[in-house]
Amino acid sequence: MSRVFISSASALPVSEYWTKSLADLMTDVASKAIDAANGVKIDKIIVGNMMSGYANHQEHLGALLASSLGMRGVEAMKVEAACGSGGAAVHEGYLSVKSGEYENVLVVGVEKMKDMDTPKTTKALAMAESSDFTQAVGASFISLNALLMRLYMNSYNVEEELMDYFPVIAHKNAVTSPHAQYRKAVTVEDVKRSQVIADPIRLLSSAPSGDGAAAVVLSAKEGPVEILSSEIATNDLIVAQREEPLRFLATEFAFKRAMQKSGINVQDIDFMEVHDAFPVVASLALEAMGISKRGKAPQDAADGRFNMGSELPILTFGGLKARGHPVGATGAYQIAEAFMQLAGTAGQNQVKGAKLGLTHNVGGVDTTAVIHVLRRVE
Amino acid sequence: MNLNAAILGYGAYVPIYRIRTEEIARVWHGGGAGPNRMKAIASYDEDILTMSYESASQALSMANYPKIQAILVGSESKPYAVKPTGSILSDILGYNSTLGVDLEFACKAGTEAMQLISGMVSAGTIDYGLAIGADTAQGRPADELEFTAGSGAGAIVLGRPNGREVAKIKHSVSYVTDTPDFWRRPHDQYPMHLGRFTGEPAYFTHTTTSVKMLFSETGMKPSDFKYAIFHQPNPRFPVEVGKRLGFTDEQLRPALLNDDIGNTYSANTIIALAKVLDMADTGDMIMLASFGSGAGSDAFVIEVNSRDDDDGYVPFSERLRNYREVDYATYARWRGKILK
Amino acid sequence: MNVIPIAYWRNRKVYTRMIGTKCKDCGAEFFPPVRVCKKCGSRNLEEKEMPKNGSLLAYTKLSEPAQEFKEYAPIYLGLIRLDNGVNVISMIADADEEKLKAGARVQATVRKWTEDGKGGLVYYGYKFRVLQ
Numbered sequence: 086m087s088r089v090f091i092s093s094a095s096a097l098p099v100s101e102y103w104t105k106s107l108a109d110l111m112t113d114v115a116s117k118a119i120d121a122a123n124g125v126k127i128d129k130i131i132v133g134n135m136m137s138g139y140a141n142h143q144e145h146l147g148a149l150l151a152s153s154l155g156m157r158g159v160e161a162m163k164v165e166a167a168c169g170s171g172g173a174a175v176h177e178g179y180l181s182v183k184s185g186e187y188e189n190v191l192v193v194g195v196e197k198m199k200d201m202d203t204p205k206t207t208k209a210l211a212m213a214e215s216s217d218f219t220q221a222v223g224a225s226f227i228s229l230n231a232l233l234m235r236l237y238m239n240s241y242n243v244e245e246e247l248m249d250y251f252p253v254i255a256h257k258n259a260v261t262s263p264h265a266q267y268r269k270a271v272t273v274e275d276v277k278r279s280q281v282i283a284d285p286i287r288l289l290s291s292a293p294s295g296d297g298a299a300a301v302v303l304s305a306k307e308g309p310v311e312i313l314s315s316e317i318a319t320n321d322l323i324v325a326q327r328e329e330p331l332r333f334l335a336t337e338f339a340f341k342r343a344m345q346k347s348g349i350n351v352q353d354i355d356f357m358e359v360h361d362a363f364p365v366v367a368s369l370a371l372e373a374m375g376i377s378k379r380g381k382a383p384q385d386a387a388d389g390r391f392n393m394g395s396e397l398p399i400l401t402f403g404g405l406k407a408r409g410h411p412v413g414a415t416g417a418y419q420i421a422e423a424f425m426q427l428a429g430t431a432g433q434n435q436v437k438g439a440k441l442g443l444t445h446n447v448g449g450v451d452t453t454a455v456i457h458v459l460r461r462v463e
Numbered sequence: 464m465n466l467n468a469a470i471l472g473y474g475a476y477v478p479i480y481r482i483r484t485e486e487i488a489r490v491w492h493g494g495g496a497g498p499n500r501m502k503a504i505a506s507y508d509e510d511i512l513t514m515s516y517e518s519a520s521q522a523l524s525m526a527n528y529p530k531i532q533a534i535l536v537g538s539e540s541k542p543y544a545v546k547p548t549g550s551i552l553s554d555i556l557g558y559n560s561t562l563g564v565d566l567e568f569a570c571k572a573g574t575e576a577m578q579l580i581s582g583m584v585s586a587g588t589i590d591y592g593l594a595i596g597a598d599t600a601q602g603r604p605a606d607e608l609e610f611t612a613g614s615g616a617g618a619i620v621l622g623r624p625n626g627r628e629v630a631k632i633k634h635s636v637s638y639v640t641d642t643p644d645f646w647r648r649p650h651d652q653y654p655m656h657l658g659r660f661t662g663e664p665a666y667f668t669h670t671t672t673s674v675k676m677l678f679s680e681t682g683m684k685p686s687d688f689k690y691a692i693f694h695q696p697n698p699r700f701p702v703e704v705g706k707r708l709g710f711t712d713e714q715l716r717p718a719l720l721n722d723d724i725g726n727t728y729s730a731n732t733i734i735a736l737a738k739v740l741d742m743a744d745t746g747d748m749i750m751l752a753s754f755g756s757g758a759g760s761d762a763f764v765i766e767v768n769s770r771d772d773d774d775g776y777v778p779f780s781e782r783l784r785n786y787r788e789v790d791y792a793t794y795a796r797w798r799g800k801i802l803k
Numbered sequence: 804m805n806v807i808p809i810a811y812w813r814n815r816k817v818y819t820r821m822i823g824t825k826c827k828d829c830g831a832e833f834f835p836p837v838r839v840c841k842k843c844g845s846r847n848l849e850e851k852e853m854p855k856n857g858s859l860l861a862y863t864k865l866s867e868p869a870q871e872f873k874e875y876a877p878i879y880l881g882l883i884r885l886d887n888g889v890n891v892i893s894m895i896a897d898a899d900e901e902k903l904k905a906g907a908r909v910q911a912t913v914r915k916w917t918e919d920g921k922g923g924l925v926y927y928g929y930k931f932r933v934l935q
């Protein structure tokens with residue numbers, strides 16, 4: 086079996102692309118990645134996307150992109166795992182190269198959300214959970230996370246203010262992040278004063294929606310970054326049916342397998358791109374991976390453990406919260422960002438001497454967890 | 464008609480929300496109030512199906528969930544013009560081998576359901592039936608009806624007397640004529656009415672006629688009854704019609720509800736009956752007379768037996784004390800009075 | 804059409820009577836119903852009506868619900884532990900924030916969930932309310 090390298094990566098600024106279509110976004114970002122990989126011949130295209138059918142009335146994204154790139158004949162398809170679609174697409178690309186069947190695989194994560202109004206976006210996001218039993222009772226995606234946050238705060242006796250350090254970290258890193266949607270620092274006070282959306286989740290404690298696309302070229306040929314492991318695990322689809330709602334079992338499973346397969350020590354990881362859709366998600370993920378003790382991730386964040394320059398920087402380009410969360414593209418953004426860190430092209434956001442990085446991408450409420458461990462090729 | 468029917472359980476449901484008639488008068492007249500103090504209004508997620516479910520659940524629990532073979536729902540505010548409320552309710556209550564019928568006769572559709580099912584159990588064509596009256600009645604904004612048109616539901620589980628019944632329904636009569644005091648055409652949201660014509664020629668004539676028929680058929684007189692329940696379109700009419708027929712304040716007052724909840728239309732007299740049954744003792748006789756515009760009146764003789772309360776049973780009057788007031792804007796939003 | 808009428812019809816017993824499932828092998832109860840037991844893996848399950856009483860674990864007030872609930876904003880959602888230990892997420896009827904405390908006793912009733920515009924179907928289902 087082949088080793089799997091990343092030859093190149095590119096990411097469009099997450100934004101509102103009123104004048105660009107879904108195909109435009111994919112084509113732009115894919116062209117950049119292919120150019121950066123010196124125009125290698127692509128054997129396969131995998132597109133990660135969650136909601137194009139509902140949001141843009143467009144499916145068949147593999148063929149759409151292949152056709153738009155003028156690559157008649159190439160194998161192409163779409164991979165979907167809700168907000169974990171981007172990570173899942175990279176996973177499928179990884180397996181393709183690893184199998185030895187493909188030399189160069191183009192993976193694109195894309196989402197175009199801004200063609201929808203807010204209630205429609207809310208509906209689209211809710212599709213990550215059960216149509217029959219979760220959407221039907223009015224539970225939107227954000228409200229599930231709000232219930233989880235309330236449960237977390239009650240169970241571990243955590244003040245709301247402590248949770249607000251995650252958006253603060255994200256926004257601080259986004260100031261110098263060239264592809265971030267909100268390049269503006271915020272304070273705990275700002276978060277606390279922002280509008281409540283689904284009590285206790287506020288505008289500034291939830292990842293924004295946006296249009297975006299990121300791409301990587303995976304290759305069997307040695308490149309600047311190697312993917313050491315790529316793992317996906319799942320948890321009960323219906324959050325209410327979980328015996329321990331405050332355990333991110335999918336993340337636990339995926340993380341455990343990723344550590345085993347990559348053969349590294351957790352302590353050696355230099356930075357993490359954690360799925361910080363909401364502070365409670367970042368907290369439960371860090372706790373599931375054993376980075377923080379249960380109920381302690383917000384305190385660790387407040388103590389500066391995850392800041393740039395500290396022992397384990399997270400959200401190095403702004404995370405979902407400030408870089409933006411074009412849902413099906415997010416996992417691909419994380420891989421592109423890890424590539425920049427490990428290839429030493431992260432500019433002002435560079436984690437000094439970064440050798441090992443981990444990305445954590447989630448679909449639903451830890452319903453699907455995708456974890457990648459990446460290494461700088463010396 | 465002579466009946467051999469029994470009330471095995473009853474339930475009354477009034478939404479928790481109230482609007483003061485002062486608040487309605489403030490919006491439309493710059494002050495004043497309606498004839499009643501408050502009216503009950505259904506929340507945005509309530510309609511006659513959900514309220515029927517609430518009252519039926521109480522009644523079925525009291526009757527120990529007998530095998531219901533007929534569910535009759537009387538209402539003038541059905542969720543569908545075509546699609547029976549009775550069948551939706553049957554499904555939700557888990558009784559599918561049953562008749563599911565909707566009735567309409569302005570404010571007396573509930574007592575029609577009671578009379579029809581009493582007839583069916585008396586005749587032995589069914590063993591148990593559920594009679595419901597429910598409405599989320601609407602008055603046109605600024606119309607005088609807006610002060611009184613309220614929301615509520617009442618349910619009665621009926622069977623044959625078995626010694627453990629709450630009360631026996633012994634006799635019933637009906638009187639109807641074509642009297643156009645109040646009506647609503649298909650597709651119209653609000654009813655039309657002829658103002659003071661709804662009083663003398665409609666309410667008083669029909670109610671007194673049916674009650675006199677009841678007296679003449681049974682040989683009974685006002686003093687034979689402990690309680691008298693009349694339809695309550697406002698606080699004044701039931702007392703006045705009762706007095707005209709020879710009833711006293713003591714007989715009339717226990718049933719009065721309009722001041723607190725308004726006119727709950729098809730639910731009106733059934734809810735009042737629930738209130739009276741809560742306080743009645745074995746052997747008490749109750750006279751009940753409904754009124755429906757259009758027009759007609761059903762009258763009943765009811766004899767109270769006894770009632771074994773669950774530990775958790777909260778009398779209706781006590782439940783009524785727990786309410787929340789809303790302003791006109793909220794009421795207008797919830798009841799679909801704001802155009803978008 | 805924001806709700807799929809036939810899917811609603813198919814699930815109506817779950818929605819209005821809270822019919823879940825019980826594992827005939829290990830006794831575990833589930834709501835909404837499952838096809839395979841999450842405890843022991845058995846496929847041998849039967850219908851089971853859930854208890855209508857429980858306790859509130861957490862709630863949220865949602866000011867921007869999905870489009871089929873937009874008309875009713877804000878809506879309140881609760882995570883509820885039923886008296887058989889099964890957790891359920893439900894809209895809260897007659898919500899009064901003062902009373903929405905963790906541990907509050909709640910009871911299921913049936914309320915309108917949504918309606919499909921003026922001419923469409925009306926959808927009913929369970930909602931929980933705080934007991935006085």
Ligand SMILES: [Zn+2]
Nearest residue numbers: 826829840843
């Ligand atoms: Zn089992």
